[in-house]
Structures are given as C-alpha cells and as structure tokens.
Amino acid sequence: MTLGRSADLLKALIAFPTISCTPNLALIEHVAGVLGAAGIACTIVKDEAGTCANLFASTGPAHTPGVMLSGHADVVPVEGQPWTTPPFEATLRDDRLYGRGAADMKGFVACAVVAMLDASKRTLRKPLQLALSYDEEIGCVGVRRLIDVLEMSPVRPDLCVVGEPTMMQIATGHKGKAAYRAVCCGEEGHSALAPKYRNAIHVATSWIVAMRAAQERLAQHGARDDGYDVPYSTIHVGTIHGGRALNIVPNRCTLDFEIRTLANDRADAILDDIRTRAARDDEAALPDIAEVNAYPGLDTHVASDAVRFLEAFLPADTSKRKVAFGTEGGLYSTRLSVPTLVCGPGDIDVAHKPDEYVALAQLDACDTFLARLIGGLL
Ligand SMILES: [Zn+2]
Structure with missing residues (x-):
C-alpha cells in the first residue's frame, strides 16, 4: 500500500526520539529542510542550552493576519511500557500507523508541514503559518520562548489551530493548570519523644486535609462548566516524600500538587484561600509553597467567528466540546490574544500509552481539512 505524503512524513518524524527534555534539533532541522526546499523560510528559536528549538514558518503575504497551525515536537517517554512495535520506528498495521507520537502529535505536525508545502504553491490572500514547540x-515549556518572539510581530494571526488529537472534532476549551511543590518543615528527634517535636509528615497531612476541604468546597459551591467531565476546578496531590526512619521524627516532607482551573477560577486565588484557612489553625505549620509550572486555560466562545470559520472546512457532523488535557492554546489565547481552537487527527485515548497509533483515515481527514482551509486563505 502506498502511503500519502503526510503518513510518509509522519514515519520520518516518529524516527526522531524527541522525548521531552532531550534534544529535538534533528527533527526541527529535518522539518526546516523540508520547508526550505519549497522556499519557506523558518525562524528557529532555541532554548538556553541550544539543544531544543521551536520552529516558526509562514507562507503567503507577510503583513496580513492569517491562520497559524500549532503543534509540539516532543513526545512522552516509553520506558516501562509493553510496546509490541518499536516505538521510534513507524509500523503500519491494519491501516494504522503505530509509533510514539503518532497521535500526540506528530501526525498533525506531518499534515501541517504538507499543508505548508501545498500552500506555498498557491497565491494566498492570507498567510498559513506553522508553529512547532x-x-x-512537561508544561508548555518551549512555546513561551516562541511567543516572546511572536509578541514582537506587529501582526497576529486571526486564528490558531492546535492540532492535539481530537478525532478532528473542535475543542473550544480546556482547563488551566498550576503545579506546585510544598516543602513541609519539622524538627528531627527521637520518636520516643515524638510529641516534643514538630513532625513534617504531620504538617504535610494537615495541608492535604486543607486541600481536600477546598476541593469539596469547589465541587459543591465553586464555578461550574458542564462542558467538562469534571465540571469544576480540581486539586490533586501527585507525590509525597518524607521521613528517614520510623524511630526519627521527620524534619522534612515534600508534596507535589496541582490545581486545574476553569476559566472563571484562578489557581493562585484558590491557593491563597487554602493558606488563609489553614493559617487559622496553625500559622507556623504552613508549608513553603513554590509554583513549579503553570499554563492558562483555553475558553474560546462556541459561537465565535473562529469556530464558524473553522467549521466551514470540516464535515457537517463535526462536534464542539471541551477537552480534559491542556495545550499551548491557553498561552496563545492569553498572551497573543489569538482566538484558538484545538482540532487534530487521532485519539487522545491512545496517547501516552504503549502501541500509540493514528488511523490513516484520521490523517486523510486532517489533510482534507487543511486543503479546504488553504482554499479559505486564497
Ligand atoms: Zn500533545
């Protein structure tokens, strides 16, 4: 069976093991080479170490707002997962392409690059752009540097399409997320004299109880958005580490927790409220809390021009919904004020798992959508 151009490029992209926090320059240079051969210039924005990079490319008129396709080049690790195909070598089986990143989200990246090549052969009225981060x-880390550069541009896109896997449905929103590390301090001492010392693990558990009470308040009385599976903002503890031995009162315990917020909530306000309430019980026992990472939510109105514009290029039965996972779309929407929607090939249910795949029919659907979108830029 002959694969389409997008599937062919996807095979090449899967072969770059671009796990987050590892170098991605080889993939970025490959994409820049493919675009460069068609005369499309790329702006490469590297990280401090120079080993990871974002890529931005534009085809069509330079000083007019256009449509920006956005995707990420990194993938999640494969260690410990029982893959039945080599994760970094695309395998075609039952009209699906298997490989790490096939769905999340090198499939869209491949379709977007092919669309850029096609668009470069046309006389566009508005530009088509590609942003790869x-x-x-690990928290939309790279794209922030790219946005720093795009912020300087006098022209912003009319629309950004983030191609995370939605089975080509339109996602208009997702929650924002803030990740925190709490360090709870105590005093070391002989456990036989335990009540004489402050136990850091006990401090941590008090903080967890305070967070769980806050979760209950948010669930019962907080903002609601029934577009989400969990229709309120959430608080979750992911890890806890503390103590050295049973006979020593622990002097340190650390927690990693996150707050995922609806558009109407703010993580820092929720955190302040928990702190204020916990301080009433024992101010001295509050943990030191540092924000590790945060990205804003996305909340594009379902009746907006952006949705109407995009819908025109998709099948009539395309649904509109909100998604549980985060994207760089919240940053584009808040920092650049660009109306942003999420729409891409593949199923998020197979992402981050062994034997991740994208159906060739999904790549075809994305190619068709992008071809029609280019038609809308003529
Ligand atoms: Zn993704």
Whole structure:
C-alpha cells in the first residue's frame, strides 16, 4: 500500500526520539529542510542550552493576519511500557500507523508541514503559518520562548489551530493548570519523644486535609462548566516524600500538587484561600509553597467567528466540546490574544500509552481539512 505524503512524513518524524527534555534539533532541522526546499523560510528559536528549538514558518503575504497551525515536537517517554512495535520506528498495521507520537502529535505536525508545502504553491490572500514547540508535555515549556518572539510581530494571526488529537472534532476549551511543590518543615528527634517535636509528615497531612476541604468546597459551591467531565476546578496531590526512619521524627516532607482551573477560577486565588484557612489553625505549620509550572486555560466562545470559520472546512457532523488535557492554546489565547481552537487527527485515548497509533483515515481527514482551509486563505 502506498502511503500519502503526510503518513510518509509522519514515519520520518516518529524516527526522531524527541522525548521531552532531550534534544529535538534533528527533527526541527529535518522539518526546516523540508520547508526550505519549497522556499519557506523558518525562524528557529532555541532554548538556553541550544539543544531544543521551536520552529516558526509562514507562507503567503507577510503583513496580513492569517491562520497559524500549532503543534509540539516532543513526545512522552516509553520506558516501562509493553510496546509490541518499536516505538521510534513507524509500523503500519491494519491501516494504522503505530509509533510514539503518532497521535500526540506528530501526525498533525506531518499534515501541517504538507499543508505548508501545498500552500506555498498557491497565491494566498492570507498567510498559513506553522508553529512547532518543544517540551510541551512537561508544561508548555518551549512555546513561551516562541511567543516572546511572536509578541514582537506587529501582526497576529486571526486564528490558531492546535492540532492535539481530537478525532478532528473542535475543542473550544480546556482547563488551566498550576503545579506546585510544598516543602513541609519539622524538627528531627527521637520518636520516643515524638510529641516534643514538630513532625513534617504531620504538617504535610494537615495541608492535604486543607486541600481536600477546598476541593469539596469547589465541587459543591465553586464555578461550574458542564462542558467538562469534571465540571469544576480540581486539586490533586501527585507525590509525597518524607521521613528517614520510623524511630526519627521527620524534619522534612515534600508534596507535589496541582490545581486545574476553569476559566472563571484562578489557581493562585484558590491557593491563597487554602493558606488563609489553614493559617487559622496553625500559622507556623504552613508549608513553603513554590509554583513549579503553570499554563492558562483555553475558553474560546462556541459561537465565535473562529469556530464558524473553522467549521466551514470540516464535515457537517463535526462536534464542539471541551477537552480534559491542556495545550499551548491557553498561552496563545492569553498572551497573543489569538482566538484558538484545538482540532487534530487521532485519539487522545491512545496517547501516552504503549502501541500509540493514528488511523490513516484520521490523517486523510486532517489533510482534507487543511486543503479546504488553504482554499479559505486564497
Ligand atoms: Zn500533545
């Protein structure tokens, strides 16, 4: 069976093991080479170490707002997962392409690059643009540097399409997320004299109880958005580490927790409220809390021009919904004020798992959508 151009490029992209926090320059240079051969110039924005990079490319008129396709080049690790195909070598089986990143989200990246090549052969009235970022999977880390550069441009896109896997449905929103590390301090001492010392693990558990009470308040009385599976803002503890031995009162315990917020909530306000309430019980026992990473939510109105514009290029039965996972779309929408929607090939349910795949029919659907979108830029 002959594969389409997008599937062919996807095979090449899967072969670059661009796990988050590892170099991605080889992939970025490959994409820049493919675009460069068609005369499309690329702006490469590297990280401090120079080993990871974002890529931005534009085809069509330079000083007119256009449509920006956005994706990430990084993938999640494969260690410990029982893959039945080599994760960094695309395997075609039952009209699906298997490989790490096939769905999340090198499939869209491949379709977007092919669309850029096609668009470069046409006389566009508005430009088609491509933004590829690094280290999205660990909290939209790379794209911030790219946005720093795009912020200087006098012209912003009319629309950004983030191609995370939605089975080509339109996602208009997702929650924002803030990740925190709490360090709880105590005093070391002999456990036989335990009540004489402050136990850091006990401090941590008090903080967890305070967070769980806050979660309950948010669930019962907080903002609601029934577009989400969990229709309120959420608080979750992911890890806890503390103590050295049973007979020593622990002097340190650390927690990693996150707050995922609806558009109407702010993580820092929720955190302040928990702190204020916990301080009433024992101010001295509050943990030191540092924000590790945060990205804003996305909340594009379902009746906006952006949705109407995009819908025109998609099948009539395309649904509109909100998604549980985060994207760089919240940053584009808040920092650049660009109306942003999420729409891409593949199923998020197979992402981050062994034997990740994208159906060739999904790549075809994305190619068709992008071809029609180019038609809308003529
Ligand atoms: Zn992704």
